[in-house]
Amino acid sequence: MILYFSATGNTRFVATELAKCLEDEALDLCSKIKQHDYGTIRSDKPFVFCAPTYVCEAPAFFYDFLRKVDLAGSRDVYMVSTSGGYSGISGNIARAVIRKKHMNYKGCAEFKMPPNYIANKSHRLPDRAEIEKRITDTYNKIKPVAEIIRSGKQLRYRHIWILEKLIDYPSNPVLSRIGHRVRGFYAADSCISCGLCEKKCPLNIISMRDGKPQWNGRMCAHCMACIQNCPVEAIEYKDITNGRKRYRCDDYRQDISRTTE
Ligand SMILES: Cc1cc2nc3c(=O)[nH]c(=O)nc-3n(C[C@H](O)[C@H](O)[C@H](O)COP(=O)(O)O)c2cc1C
Ligand code: SF4
Ligand code: SF4
Known part of the structure; x- marks a missing residue:
């Protein structure tokens, strides 16, 4: 079974295409993460956990879910990571969590996708040709990865250098604590009170009050699910996101499947 979290659709794309190749099910974990539902998930096929990369790792809430969820049936777990180009130590941390669950870590596959971190000052969305x-x-890399998973073999994970580990392991907690602040998000008057941002937030940070979203607490995952999925682009972060093009993989993926099949 393919288990995934995706804020802007990149990881969903990989997870659903993998599921097609493997004739397996792709399960969106967002509602389970929101509800802290760690009840048994059963699969006779290997588990494949798919997540984006946030500062060199999968999201902390994703590892937390993996740690706590009860997995029954197969004892094999693969990790799949999407990123804007650098997945860092996502696989290494997944390996540690999976081994602690006394399950077999079967390696990690990385996919370079378009970057989605619109609230980061240095973010630059590539042009349409580069995104496609x-x-x-x-898309072309998914089939070979699925074949390895189907055969039960180990996915070959790239070598992580010691220097990389020395930089990446402390980077995530430090940079996340500094950068992933809630203060700064707001909804403009164009908000149509649809409630999608509240529904999409994996951490339940957003609540609707008098028909408008309110961001609560101090820190969040900065996953960008709220800001990127708002149907009228009413959400902004500080003065960083004004005028920036929003990104959702679904706006591009239809054409991709058609041109390559
Ligand atoms: C908070 C945050 C941090 C990110 N950090 C990285 C990173 O360290 N390296 C990288 O290549 N991409 C990084 N990205 C880009 C995403 O990992 C990438 O766009 C991913 O495919 C998004 O997946 P999704 O569409 O399934 O949410 C970051 C994105 C966000 C929102
Ligand atoms: S998703 Fe956008 S339009 Fe919908 S409630 Fe949130 S801010 Fe308003
Ligand atoms: S508030 Fe927005 S960016 Fe922060 S975790 Fe929720 S959906 Fe993601």
Whole structure:
């Protein structure tokens, strides 16, 4: 079974295409994460956990879910990571969590997708041709990865250098604590009170009050699910996101599947 979290659709794309190749099910974990539902998930086929990369790792809430959820049936777990180009130590941390659950870590596959971190000052969304190229390259890489998973073999994970580990392991907690602040999000008057942002937030940070979203607490995952999925682009972060093009993989993926099949 393919288990995934996706804020802007990149990981959903990979998870659903993998599921097609493996004739397996792709399960969106968002509602389980929101509800802290760690009840038994059963699969006779290997588990494949798919997540985006947030500062060199999968999201902390994703590892937390993996740690706590009860997995029954197969004892094999693969990790799949999507990123804007650098997945860091996502696989290494997954390996540690999976081994602690006394399950077999079967390796990690990485997919370079378009970047989605619109609230980051240095974010730059590539042009349409580059976005489509990344999605097409990923699409073409999915089948060989699925074949390895189907055969039960180990996915070959790239070597992580010691220097990389020395930089990446402390980077995530430090940079996340500094950068992933809730203060700064707001909804403009164009908000149509649809409630989608509240529904999409994996951490339940957003609540609707008098028909408008309110961001609660101090820190969040900065996953970008709220800001990127708002149907009228009413959400902004500080003065960073004004005028920036929003990104959702679904706006591009239809064409990709058609041109490569
Ligand atoms: C908070 C945050 C941090 C990110 N950090 C990285 C990173 O360290 N390296 C990278 O290549 N991409 C990074 N990205 C880009 C995403 O990992 C990438 O776009 C991913 O495919 C998004 O997946 P999704 O559409 O399934 O949410 C980051 C994105 C966000 C929102
Ligand atoms: S998703 Fe956008 S339009 Fe819908 S409630 Fe949130 S801010 Fe308003
Ligand atoms: S508030 Fe927005 S960016 Fe923060 S975790 Fe929720 S959906 Fe993601």
